[in-house]
Amino acid sequence: MSWLREHVALPESLSTDELTDRLTALGLKLEALERPGHDMSGPLVVGRVLTMEPEAQKNGKTINWCSVDVGAANGTGDPQGIVCGAHNFSVGDLVVCVLPGGVLPGGFEISARKTYGHVSAGMICSTQELGLGEDHSGILVLPEDAGEPGDDVFGLLDLREEVVELEINPDRAYALSIRGVAREAALGFDLDYADPAARAVPPANGDGWPVEIEDAEGCPVFVARTVSGVDATAPTPDWMARRLLLAGMRPISLAVDVTNYVMLELGRPLHGYDADELTGTVGVRRARDGEKLTTLDGTVRALDPEDLVVTDDSGAIGLGGVMGGEATEMSQTTTRVLIESAHWDPVSMFRTGRRHKLTSEAGRRNERGVDPTICEVAAQRAAELLVEHGGGTIEDGVTVVGTAPPREPISLPVDLPAAISGMSIPADTTLAHLAAVGCDVEVDPRGDSLWATPPPWRPDLTDPYDLVEEVARIVGYDEVPSVLPDAPSGRGLTRGQALRRRVGRALAGAGYVETVSFPFVGAADLERLGLDGDDERRRTLRLANPLSAEAPDVTTTLLPGLLSATARNLGRGTSDVALFELATVTLPENGAPPAPLLPVDTAPSAAQWEELQRAVPAQPQHLAVTLAGAREPAGWWGPARPATWADAIEAVRVVADAVGAEVEVRAAARAPWHPGRCAEIVVGEHVVGHAGELHPRVCASYDLPPRSAAAEIDLDVLAAHAREVVPAPRISSYPVAKDDVALVVDADLPAAELAATLREGAGELCESVRLFDLYTGEQIGEGRKSLAFALRFRALDRTLTDAETAEARAAAVALAVQRHGAEQRA
Amino acid sequence: MSGPNTDFDPVEVTPLSAAEVERMRDEALAAVEAAVDLPALKAVRTAHAGDRSPLALANREIGALPPQARKEAGQRVGQARGALTQALAARQEVLEVEHEERMLVEEVVDVTLPWDRSPRGARHPITTMSEKIADVFVAMGWEVAEGPVVEAEWLNFDALNLGADHPARTMQDTFWTEPADHGLVLRTQTSPVQARTMLTRRPPIYVVCPGRVFRTDEYDATHSPMFHQVEGLVVDRGITMAHLRGSLDHMLQSLFGEGITTRFRPSYFPFTEPSAEMDMVCFVCRGTGAAEQGGTCRTCRGEGWIELGGCGIVNPRVLTACGVDPDLYSGFAFGFGIDRMVMFRHGAEDLRDLFEADVRFTLPFGSEV
Incomplete structure (x- = not known):
């Protein structure tokens, strides 16, 4: 502050x-x-050391028993007796004393205490103890003109910052x-502002360090100043070191600190070279193929031909605007400093920084855009600070290569700020605010627009809307009123969106818990599903920079995530788990074209848009469920009912009902399911997915209990075949005739097939066919099973006679006998 | 009732004597009274009111009386039988009530026995939160737009004024796909859906786009490589920041109650200009920053405001790239995190709880949030 x-x-x-x-x-x-410093309190005063007597102690230390003049601060005016362990001061020095009752940073309260055989009435403070810096090598000796004994030091040292x-x-x-x-x-x-960049600078001359810019686009301005005779050991002044520290930068040496200080003050990054290490002309060019540079962080970097480098006769000596080189780095012995103050192309800075994964305070500013007009001012300021605190002289030579590119004026309709912000903003407010941010503003003679030339430090201002933002933020976003726009009448959710909601609700209602998983998988996850080598689900989209090497692909199936989630729940002690997930999967095609990078100055053509669409892989909505443990737990009502393959199929039926699709279930074999307990779900002619019991090996590899079940379907295809309108059924009010039939058939005949046969054979008088019993056993014979169906007959227009019912039943059985070799059971 | 008959035919039939009828009646009534339950009463009915009961038999004797005596005897027996019928009916009712009461007492069950036979399910709070947000806008006539998560680089960045060398690209650490020159990314924001919408529809456009987005963030209590955003986009004639604020205020009031408003702070997004960060008044402390029971509000950490997301006027460059004439139309856009909203609305403490699929976390949310 x-x-x-x-x-x-x-x-x-x-x-x-x-x-x-x-x-x-x-x-x-x-x-x-x-x-900082606000947790300190006095008395904290200037003291003059009157006497100091070194006293050797038993512990090997030598302490100084001092008497210090603290003026009237101690209430008596007598010298204060203080024990001090440091030795970097002498009689007559001005130091900082905290007297009993004072509090140092961290709530460290000082009291008079007996130590080393004396009563030490206070403490002589080090820089660190005062919270001013990291130097704890000795106590802080104040300059001779710092003040009089007894003066309060809070203001003197800006302790409270x-x-x-x-x-x-x-x-x-x-x-x-x-x-x-x-x-x-x-x-x-609306206060007075003193631009720290408003400084006089000497004009450029031909006497400065020779500089040649090969790439003026990458480096439009390069200013070089030289300071010689600098005291290499001169310390950074405390105030400067403190400001750097408070700004989050570590003080290093005077020359480095000065460049950083000027950067913080003016925003213009500088670089200092040890001029004695430079040979010949300094240049700027793009790096050469295969060129290498050791940057001052000690890293050897292989340069890219796009990188801008600073060179001397020895070759590359720095990554321009990003980081200097080690060879010409300023050191403890540097006495002649070349200050580089150059303007760099932000795009090049950004690319180089990203390419070399280099982030620096300088790079951060250079890639975002710095005022190109203050290169000379910044160099001058740094040179002056260096001479002021390190001695030496600024050499007369001033090198300035290139000029800052001029800014083009932007035309702004006067009413645009109001029209976009929704606030009432008069023209003169716009003019005033644009001027305040530094624009040169001219009203167009026609009066309805103005021309604003942005200041050099605002490369971000390029469009009229940028100026609108400047005006609006100064007027204040708080002033933006709250008005609802008049949206046209909408059509609500799309059918697909509505169906997805229904599916989620239906499954939650059926006892499934929804999960949201990351779509990342690896080959091992798919291997654990037991997929064949040529299974299309192995054709995944690979990430270039995955978070985990184990899961570098975007998944083609929801099952790995869901099976892992199931296992996680079981591992955490939930014994019965039923989960579902509804999410897209990504199905890349072999040989898909790349997605074009289209122009942005106009909308893509139909052909370009087509090309783009083709490049984006298909991402259908999938739905998957998993079941492990009991579907119904054991309770006082009886034993548990374990979840089975049938529950997984039923889950799909729940989904199909929710979307209004009629599905057929057929036996199938597909990983990761048990080959004998896997159903394919068919709608129309499309297999929309599979359900059933998981293969025992899959259960084992995913740490799931045996007989865990799962289903996965393509919800988009299912929904596409859903009925939009349910045809109303016609129901008969005549009495129903019921009859049962038990048929013995081969064990491998699907029940659904036999039921369909019965239905077909029974004809249109048959209202329903429902399987109510399944029996296998010795009485039936090996390889056979008995299926019992309840048939219901009814006509729309009459009560059926016993003879009609019997005839329909007989026809049903006859077809089953003929088609499946069924035997009627007595 | 009948008194003793004095002017009577001496040829009396004994069972029809007044005393005898009275005795039969009293005996029957006593039996009715004595019946303790419905089966007992049924037996009494048979014994005293059945075809073979004394009163029925007596009734048959009436025909044997001389005509002048029949009437009186008939009345006597009739009255007795009437009294019995009444008594039976009354007793029947009493016993039925008693029976029902006893049944209700005997059939008492322990209604606290658990019947958790059918497992409970739940939808994920991110899903329901996202639907809740969408519904607010759908109710205003907006529509819900969607797009792929594996997206063309051009739509995720370039079309949104984020050129290849835009510093803001590093703000969004992107998952790139192989091969590198195929220009596909996992979308870092739902904004490409805005671009798709503008490229495929004509204004006026009023859409919200909820969905999954990806950034290469390490997975911890506050970061996730996958999270959920909802974006809104309006493109119409004369759209201003006031309409943006109005829409957001309306949404927040619908979700969090009356009086919840927004604060805009100037910010920077390449796809909007002017851009703003939006904060909402903390719905718990209502902006005071203080907790009800003293101390600072935990939801907003004492700030009174909750950071929501970014918004602004659609940059005319974006309109141009998406085929909308910026001289005719202006638009606004906003975006914020659904996961974060679930977290602060429900006081969740660890973002990972949303993605670990632990049923103990998800079940309490049920089907709606």
Whole structure:
């Protein structure tokens, strides 16, 4: 906050909370507000060391018994006796003393206490103890002119600081600097703003470091300044180190810290080279094939021909705008510094950063767009700071290659901000707000539009709507009224959407619990299903960057996820599990064409749209269920009824009923089902899926109990064959005639087939055929079974006679005998 | 009732004597009274009112009387039988009531015996939440649009003003598919459905698009590689941010009750301009940030607001790429996470609970949320 206040005249009455609220409303969202030093309290004062007597202690340490003049701060004016363990100071130095009653960071309360044979009435503080930095090697010695003994040090050292952390959207790179945030604060409260980039710079001359730009598109501006005679050991001033730390950057050395400080202040990343390590002309070009560079993080990087590199006669010495090279890095011995202040093509920065997985503070700014007009100012500022704190001189040579590209004005209809935001925004408000963000605004002579030339630090402003956002956010999004649009009459849910809801409700009603699984599988998951090598479900879409190497594919079946979920439930102690999932699967086709990257300046043509559609794999809605354990638990009513293959088929029937489709069940063999207990579900001519008991090996491989059951169907195909309109049945009010028939047939004759035969044979007088008993045993004979059916006969127009019923029954039995060799059981 | 007869024919039939009839009647009535249950009463009925009962037999004797005596005897017997019939009926009713009462007492069951024979099922809260959201918009006349999860890169990014070198592409860590040059991704947002909608329908467009989306996030209590979004898109003439706010306010009030409004904060999304983050007033503390029982509100962590998602005016570049004339039409779009809404609405603490398929988590949600 102290840094911000240097550039914008924030009134004392304005609280930090008010400021951050306003900044948040402007689009710089408060992420965190920290108040270092606010947990400290005095007395914390300047002291002058009057005497110090070293005393060796039994533990091997030597302590200093000091008397310190703390002025009137201790109430007496007498020197304060303090024991101090550090030795980096001497008599006459100004130091910071905390007196008894004072509190240091972390709530560390100081009291007079007996130690090493003295009563130490307070403490002489180190930088770290004051929360000012990480240096705990010794106590903080204040400059001679820092103040008088007894002066309060809170204000002196800015001990109480407020650190505002803002979340900056990628379009607002300018706000990644004090300069940008100060401007936002100024326009938010209509305050005076001192642009830190408004500095005088010497003009370019031919005496500077020689620079040649081979790729002006990648590096439109390159400024170089040289500072020589720098004291390589000069420390970074405490205030600067503190600001860097509070901003989340680690102080390294004066030269590095200065470049970082200027970057934080102006938003312009700089790079410092050890000029003595540079040989010859500095250049910028694209990297060569096979070129390598060791960046200053110690990594050897194989460069891509698209990477922009800074070079000298030795070759590449840095990844331009992203990270410098190790060879020319500034070090503890650097006395001559070349400051590079260059503007880089954001796209190239983005690509290089992504290619090398490099994120840096500089790269973050360069890829989002930096003010290209302040290269010289930033270099000058850094050079001055370096000389101020490290000595030496700024060399006269000023190298400036290239110029910042000019900005084109944007035409904005004056009424557009109001028309888009829904707020009432007069023209002069628009003019004022655009000017506040830094645009040069001219009203078009015709009066209904204006021309706004965005400032150089706002590369994000390119379209009229961008300007609308600027105006709207300053007026305040809070002012946007709430108005419901008049939507035209809709048609509600589509049939498919409505059917899916019905299916979910029906299955939940039937006791199934819905799951939502990740659609990722691996070959092992499909192997565990026992799929054949050429099973079409093995043809999966592979992810290029899967989260797990075990599951790199987008699934073609819901079963792996559902079976795993079932096993997970069993493992967690739920013994009876019935699950369902309704989700899409992805069925890529061999030899599918690639999806084209179409232009964006116009809508795709019909042919292009077709091509795109063809490239996207089919993704039908599937429905799957699994069952394990009991379908009905044991209870006081009797034993449990285990879930079986039949429940899985029944689940599909529940679904079919819910969507209004008539399905036929036929014996089939397909993985992962038990080959003798698998049904295919047929609707019309289409096999829509399978249901039944899982293969014993599948149960074992998925850790499921034996006889677990499952079903999976293509819901889209099923729904496509659903009746939209149910034909109303005609019901007879005449009495029903009932008769039963028991038939003995071969054991492998499907019951459904025999029932259909009976129905066919009984003719139209037959109202229903229902299997009510199945019997196998010695009386029937090996390989045979007895099926008992209840037949109901009824006519629409009369009461049937006994003879009619008997005739229909006999016809039914006769057809069964003829077709299936059935024998009627007595 | 009859008193003793004095002017009487001396040839009396004994069974028809007044005393005898009275005796039979009293005996029958006593038997009726003594019947303790319905079978006993049935026996009494047979014995005293049946064809062979004394009163029935006496009745037959009446014909043997001299004509002048018949009337009186007839009346006497008739009255006796009438009294008996009445008594039987009355007793029958009493015993039936008693029988029913006894039956009801004897048939008492323990209604607390569990009858959890048919297993319970449930739909997933994400499904029901997503339907609930869609229903609010469908009720306003909007429609529900859908699209594939494996999507063309062009629709997921380029058509939405997210060119290949857009820094925002790194904001959404994308699952790419092989082969790399086939331009397919797992959609990182439901926004490609908006593009599909604009490319296949003409304005006015009023749609919501709920669905699964994917990002390469590690799986933990607050992140998941798969989650669910719902997006809204309106393209019509004269659409403004006010319509955006109105639609969102309406949705939130429908879902969370009266008085729940939105707050917009300027933000950045490539597909909208102006863009905003939207927050909703915390539906628990109603914006105070304080918990009812003291301390800070747990739902909004004391902020009074819950971050919902992003929204804005559809960038005219997106309209252009999707074949809508930006000079004629404007639009708004919004998007937010369904999973997150389920989490804060129901106080769920771990995102993974939504994807682990543990029936103990899902069952209590039943079929609706």
